[in-house]
Amino acid sequence: xxxxxxxxxxxxxxxxxxxxxxxxxxxxxxxxxxxxxxxxxxxxxxxxxxxxxxxxxxxxxxxxxxxxxxxxxxxxxxxxxxxxxxxxxxxxxxxxxxxxxxxxxxxxxxxxxxxxxxxxxxxxxxxxxxxxxxxxxxxxxxxxxxxxxxxxxxxxxxxxxxxxxxxxxxxxxxxxxxxxxxxxxxxxxxxxxxxxxxxxxxxxxxxxxxxxxxxxxxxxxxxxxxxxxxxxxxxxxxxxxxxxxxxxxxxxxxxxxxxxxxxxxxxxxxxxxxxxxxxxxxxxxxxxxxxxxxxxxxxxxxxxxxxxxxxxxxxxxxxxxxxxxxxxxxxxxxxxxxxxxxxxxxxxxxxxxxxxxxx
Amino acid sequence: xxxxxxxxxxxxxxxxxxxxxxxxxxxxxxxxxxxxxxxxxxxxxxxxxxxxxxxxxxxxxxxxxxxxxxxxxxxxxxxxxxxxxxxxxxxxxxxxxxxxxxxxxxxxxxxxxxxxxxxxxxxxxxxxxxxxxxxxxxxxxxxxxxxxxxxxxxxxxxxxxxxxxxxxxxxxxxxxxxxxxxxxxxxxxxxxxxxxxxxxxxxxxxxxxxxxxxxxxxxxxxxxxxxxxxxxxxxxxxxxxxxxxxxxxxxxx
Amino acid sequence: xxxxxxxxxxxxxxxxxxxxxxxxxxxxxxxxxxxxxxxxxxxxxxxxxxxxxxxxxxxxxxxxxxxxxxxxxxxxxxxxxxxxxxxxxxxxxxxxxxxxxxxxxxxxxxxxxxxxxxxxxxxxxxxxxxxxxxxxxxxxxxxxxxxxxxxxxxxxxxxxxxxxxxxxxxxxxxxxxxxxxxxx
Numbered sequence: 001x002x003x004x005x006x007x008x009x010x011x012x013x014x015x016x017x018x019x020x021x022x023x024x025x026x027x028x029x030x031x032x033x034x035x036x037x038x039x040x041x042x043x044x045x046x047x048x049x050x051x052x053x054x055x056x057x058x059x060x061x062x063x064x065x066x067x068x069x070x071x072x073x074x075x076x077x078x079x080x081x082x083x084x085x086x087x088x089x090x091x092x093x094x095x096x097x098x099x100x101x102x103x104x105x106x107x108x109x110x111x112x113x114x115x116x117x118x119x120x121x122x123x124x125x126x127x128x129x130x131x132x133x134x135x136x137x138x139x140x141x142x143x144x145x146x147x148x149x150x151x152x153x154x155x156x157x158x159x160x161x162x163x164x165x166x167x168x169x170x171x172x173x174x175x176x177x178x179x180x181x182x183x184x185x186x187x188x189x190x191x192x193x194x195x196x197x198x199x200x201x202x203x204x205x206x207x208x209x210x211x212x213x214x215x216x217x218x219x220x221x222x223x224x225x226x227x228x229x230x231x232x233x234x235x236x237x238x239x240x241x242x243x244x245x246x247x248x249x250x251x252x253x254x255x256x257x258x259x260x261x262x263x264x265x266x267x268x269x270x271x272x273x274x275x276x277x278x279x280x281x282x283x284x285x286x287x288x289x290x291x292x293x294x295x296x297x298x299x300x301x302x303x304x305x306x307x308x309x310x311x312x313x314x315x316x317x318x319x320x321x322x323x324x325x326x327x328x329x330x331x332x333x334x335x336x337x338x339x340x341x342x343x344x345x346x347x348x349x350x351x352x353x354x355x356x357x358x359x
Numbered sequence: 360x361x362x363x364x365x366x367x368x369x370x371x372x373x374x375x376x377x378x379x380x381x382x383x384x385x386x387x388x389x390x391x392x393x394x395x396x397x398x399x400x401x402x403x404x405x406x407x408x409x410x411x412x413x414x415x416x417x418x419x420x421x422x423x424x425x426x427x428x429x430x431x432x433x434x435x436x437x438x439x440x441x442x443x444x445x446x447x448x449x450x451x452x453x454x455x456x457x458x459x460x461x462x463x464x465x466x467x468x469x470x471x472x473x474x475x476x477x478x479x480x481x482x483x484x485x486x487x488x489x490x491x492x493x494x495x496x497x498x499x500x501x502x503x504x505x506x507x508x509x510x511x512x513x514x515x516x517x518x519x520x521x522x523x524x525x526x527x528x529x530x531x532x533x534x535x536x537x538x539x540x541x542x543x544x545x546x547x548x549x550x551x552x553x554x555x556x557x558x559x560x561x562x563x564x565x566x567x568x569x570x571x572x573x574x575x576x577x578x579x580x581x582x583x584x585x586x587x588x589x590x591x592x593x594x595x596x597x598x599x600x601x602x603x604x605x606x607x608x609x610x611x612x
Numbered sequence: 613x614x615x616x617x618x619x620x621x622x623x624x625x626x627x628x629x630x631x632x633x634x635x636x637x638x639x640x641x642x643x644x645x646x647x648x649x650x651x652x653x654x655x656x657x658x659x660x661x662x663x664x665x666x667x668x669x670x671x672x673x674x675x676x677x678x679x680x681x682x683x684x685x686x687x688x689x690x691x692x693x694x695x696x697x698x699x700x701x702x703x704x705x706x707x708x709x710x711x712x713x714x715x716x717x718x719x720x721x722x723x724x725x726x727x728x729x730x731x732x733x734x735x736x737x738x739x740x741x742x743x744x745x746x747x748x749x750x751x752x753x754x755x756x757x758x759x760x761x762x763x764x765x766x767x768x769x770x771x772x773x774x775x776x777x778x779x780x781x782x783x784x785x786x787x788x789x790x791x792x793x794x795x796x
Binding site: 023024026052054056057058060061062064065066067068069071072074076090091094098205206207208209210214215216217218219220 | 409410411412413415416422425429430431432433434435436439442443444445446447449450451454471472474475
């Protein structure tokens, strides 16, 4: 078995990137995720795998560097935290519009505004529902451990390239800053020029040769009928992603009478809540969405009939709960417990909220 | 001489480079963009680097530059082309990468990106079209608009107390250690076109020598925005733009 | 076995690195671990704290509202964390700079004069390992062999010559820890 190393979630992102064959990282420091770029700079992957690492002058610039790198079919990524992601939203909608694969890591902190550097999940609306203008989606993975942080880098790149779409790892300050054991997966080399041409040659900017027409990456189509057709193509792609790429897990949901829905670090906290509740004889289980887009709609829908109530727990004022209520569609009460602005809920207070709702 | 004689191959004195596509340009008659596109296409053809060149188009009139030069293109968000070029070049050092940007795109909204790409000395070419006005959006003030110049947003002429001063971004960029070649050219007559072409070729050649960023400004006209005929626009440029935006190499190392 | 520990003190006292050594020693003993720091401005000279969980089973919540052991190294942390110790749990503190000593009657309380002992050792850097020794004496959840392995993993190789000093500091802590209050 591979050696397990104690590291922060942020460090795991960096090692996951180097070891899955990432071609380039472009970023700008912001707490609580600066360890990603710091780790990359210490590891100097340009001397080993040839991966480029560059500190940009702003988040605006980093996301546009992703655009410039992704245009050429390279595996490129950035990481930031909430205020930085707000700045990147312009770039994200261009990347989505131009159908460019890339990875953005958001280690969420509390807002609005400059907010706090402490953990939060209050960018759910921004990231899952859009953020930038226009009808688009990013594929969103929500890690709950340092190992997830490591593994989701490769997973996110695979999804991004499979669908030519930006992917995001939507994490938070708890997962970014916490150290846990991480197993280093076997090293995957960066793609060779031939492999890149085979995978992306039909669209990527690899230089116009006499045997093909010039490739163009743009999100512009001035004619409404062309832009509508492009949007229809995007929507068809999103339906395909929704049909094929849902990831989720459950915890003691089989015989549960009450369901907690939670993701990321809050999911971890809620596991403790379930164990404590079951000791008191309350049959509780959890549905953990691992992909927030596509959302585990059918999976939640199927669990609703056996439940007496649902409790959504988030480090926000109530964002994902809107999706849970939409899917539950009035069949059972959907309650909400949230802490926000950088506060983290304890297992005890969540249990108390659960007991109050169901008594 | 009969028309049939004129078009005989042996009488041909000038041919369009095949690097320019047959698409009909959307630029206004008299616009400088078409001339600069031709110069770039010729340089790429003469250097034999069609398969190694990636262009980056801006937001503004030249957003559709990708329709006219037969190479791979990426189209940037407003002002961000130097950031795109940075990553494109760093990840593909064997490629010639150039941005093509107007004064609104480069000197206003994209001021940060161009400064830092130049300061890092990215091995790219930046072509800067300065016509002292926003053409695409209908003739509003640009950072490079001259004092007293009438635009849609300075109907009384640009006033320093209200709008600040025309910005010599090219001189600013020349101060940065990362730039190796900074020059200001024009393209209003054959002599100017020849000089501009030499400058652009040099800039492309620099980008493979690991010397830093090459920056070529072309002082240009916008006869539609300036509300002048093409001939009068050229004259106005020579009389008003050239004294302030002086032509020639600012830095060459 | 599951031990939930909060370590709190000034930035620069080695709070976070002590936590890291406990976590790595836990890994060497084939246990699950989490290490969750306070982060931000307090890292730069204010108060710092870290939550470390060492467990034979999978760890769910890395966030605690109660802990088995609180290791407290300044007054602010005493005010903040004394009440987080579970009834019957353990509070270890260095009385140096403490103006209000712990008042709980339902927990075990020990003191370790780590600042003073590190001065006697002539090495203020030994401070956190003396505190760690006091903890290990009262909660022998990690073997000395695994602790040494944990230290090796936690610090850069160029500092490995300091391991004997660290080991010595742990011994000092084990020897000098004093019971202040022992409950049944």
